[in-house]
Amino acid sequence: xxxxxxxxxxxxxxxxxxxxxxxxxxxxxxxxxxxxxxxxxxxxxxxxxxxxxxxxxxxxxxxxxxxxxxxxxxxxxxxxxxxxxxxxxxxxxxxxxxxxxxxxxxxxxxxxxxxxxxxxxxxxxxxxxxxxxxxxxxxxxxxxxxxxxxxxxxxxxxxxxxxxxxxxxxxxxxxxxxxxxxxxxxxxxxxxxxxxxxxxxxxxxxxxxxxxxxxxxxxxxxxxxxxxxxxxxxxxxxxxxxxxxxxxxxxxxxxxxxxxxxxxxxxxxxxxxxxxxxxxxxxxxxxxxxxxxxxxxxxxxxxxxxx
Numbered sequence: 459x460x461x462x463x464x465x466x467x468x469x470x471x472x473x474x475x476x477x478x479x480x481x482x483x484x485x486x487x488x489x490x491x492x493x494x495x496x497x498x499x500x501x502x503x504x505x506x507x508x509x510x511x512x513x514x515x516x517x518x519x520x521x522x523x524x525x526x527x528x529x530x531x532x533x534x535x536x537x538x539x540x541x542x543x544x545x546x547x548x549x550x551x552x553x554x555x556x557x558x559x560x561x562x563x564x565x566x567x568x569x570x571x572x573x574x575x576x577x578x579x580x581x582x583x584x585x586x587x588x589x590x591x592x593x594x595x596x597x598x599x600x601x602x603x604x605x606x607x608x609x610x611x612x613x614x615x616x617x618x619x620x621x622x623x624x625x626x627x628x629x630x631x632x633x634x635x636x637x638x639x640x641x642x643x644x645x646x647x648x649x650x651x652x653x654x655x656x657x658x659x660x661x662x663x664x665x666x667x668x669x670x671x672x673x674x675x676x677x678x679x680x681x682x683x684x685x686x687x688x689x690x691x692x693x694x695x696x697x698x699x700x701x702x703x704x705x706x707x708x709x710x711x712x713x714x715x716x717x718x719x720x721x722x723x724x725x726x727x728x729x730x731x732x733x734x735x736x737x738x739x740x741x742x743x744x745x746x747x748x749x750x751x752x753x754x755x756x757x758x759x760x761x762x763x764x765x
Contacts, residue, residue: 560583692723
């Protein structure tokens with residue numbers, strides 16, 4: 459009894475209480491972190507279509523719904539889901555570099571820009587080597603110093619002009635099974651514009667891949683409301699670079715998708731030989747890891763649009 463009434467005993471009890479409280483808080487935080495991951499693990503936004511700073515009032519778009527997030531589905535599986543790879547910006551490169559990309563795994567999809575010297579040749583070569591083709595739709599960026607191309611989809615543009623532009627694009631890439639946005643942080647934030655774009659895709663029976671160059675994209679809401687197939691980019695492979703450290707980090711990041719039912723959508727670019735070599739390395743490592751590579755059209759059927 460003397461011990462429990464002593465000053466040292468009271469200090470001991472107080473320290474024990476603090477220790478138990480700290481242990482409880484640590485375990486609670488760990489449990490919440492795991493729960494949040496399984497509830498809704500969204501894309502790791504790596505914004506490459508950078509926008510200038512603007513005040514919040516100017517960022518509001520009248521009558522636009524707020525951006526919504528895709529609700530992914532999770533299981534207790536320890537497997538990484540299949541991966542779909544899209545390589546953007548074909549149309550400019552040619553020669554040995556284009557040939558090198560064409561010789562990559564046939565499940566890789568080529569996304570081709572219109573109005574460039576090698577637009578038609580890129581689409582034809584992709585077709586010869588068994589690659590699916592997307593139309594890489596030039597779209598307006600918030601940063602007006604960026605040049606999306608000679609003809610592009612603008613925020614606020616009317617339905618007729620969008621229809622004419624889309625027909626002009628598809629005339630050059632008739633092999634396309636779908637489309638994704640080139641730049642577009644401004645256009646993809648305009649619900650009416652994206653509805654016009656997706657309606658034109660729907661007429662052709664095509665789907666839309668949201669490159670997610672902006673967290674303000676309303677393409678998912680427009681796809682849901684127009685009943686068109688939709689997928690969204692999870693990873694930019696070549697951001698910030700294609701160094702071995704970056705490629706290894708992207709490979710390691712696939713672990714966080716374990717148990718996700720929907721495939722992982724990866725976008726890279728075709729600008730130079732370093733990106734070609736990085737893609738070769740990445741694909742070979744996917745195969746070593748036992749991860750299945752699928753064409754992006756196969757991924758579309760795995761995504762169920764939210765209500």
